[in-house]
Amino acid sequence: MTNFYNQVTAVQDGIAQFSSNVARIADLHSRTLNSADDNASRQNTALLDDLVGQTRELSNSLKEKIQSLSSYPVTRPQDQAIRKNQTSLLRQKFVEVLQNYQNVERDYRQRYRQRVERQFKIVKPDATPEDVAAVVNDTEGSGAQIFTQALSSSTRYGESRLVYREVQDRHHDIQKIERTLEELAQLFNDMSVLVAQQDEAIDTIQTTAIDVEGNTRAGLEQTEKAVKHARSARRKRWICFWIFIFVIVVLALILGLYFGVGPGKK
Structure with missing residues (x-):
């Protein structure tokens, strides 16, 4: 079981790294939102994209390692119990950090939306809720048309153009967050499937054990009968x-x- 424990330690280290990445992602989100410098904001966005990509790869790697540990070959009943307990703890901890990541992304998605809304109202103070929703959710389609119309009627054209570029950037950030949330949802689903498969495997082992016990008992009964018959015949x-x-x-x-x-x- 030495190799098994080494793999467990590697997964634990990976989960710790994942949690650290999420904290850094939250910090970069905050810097991007609060930065008044376009260059600094773009640098933060580049760092954020790179870190999100690393975290995506790490999450997939952790998922595969936990799946591998769940089917790690063992024979002794006590080793099977250890494997079950260890993989269950790892899976639980992994789901916890995934949930934390999900909460961070949802929180900053909402903050980005609020930022876009505020920026749009700078250009069009009398914007209706429908206009705001269209701009927040779609700067490429109807939202972009609404924003363009607002720009044409604005008396502060230069400032409005800067606001429009920021709104586009924030909308792209929202789209990337949406992608991350979809990936996290898939990871949650994969973990649920893994739990179901593990429970099914345990049920199969228990059923097999019961069958073996029943067959053993039946075999003993047949053996006892054969012994009795043999003794009777010998007598x-x-x-x-x-x-x-x-x-x-x-x-x-x-x-x-x-x-x-x-x-x-x-």
Whole structure:
């Protein structure tokens, strides 16, 4: 089990790294939102994209390693119990950090939306809720058209153009967050499937153990019956043997008396 424990430690280290990445992602989200410098904001966005990509690869690697540990080959019942407990703890911890990541992304998705809404209202203070929703959710389609119309009627054209570029950037950030949330949802689903498969495997092992126990018990009963039959047959053979001996002795006595007494009388 040494190799198994080494793999468990590697997964634990990976989960710790994942948690650290999520904390850094939250920090970069915050810097991107609060930065007033376009260059600094773009640098933060580049760092964020790179870190999100690393975290995506790490999460997939952790998922595969936990799946591998769940089917790690063991034979002894005590080792099977250890494997079950260790993989269950790892899976639980992994799901916890995934949930934390999900919460971070949802929180900053909402903050990005609020930022886009505020920026749009700078350009169009009288924007309706429908206009705001269209801009927040779609700067490429109807939202972009609404924003363009607002720009054409704005008296602060230069500032409005800067706001529009920021809104586009934030909308792209929202799209990337949506992608991350979809990937996290898939990971949650994969973990649920793994739990179901592991439970099914445990049920199969238990059923097999019950069948083996039943077959063993039936085999013992058949063995006991065979022993009883063998003893009974052996007892009958001995009885027949002694009856045969008795008959031989009786015949010998009769013949001895007959041939011994007969000539004397003559």
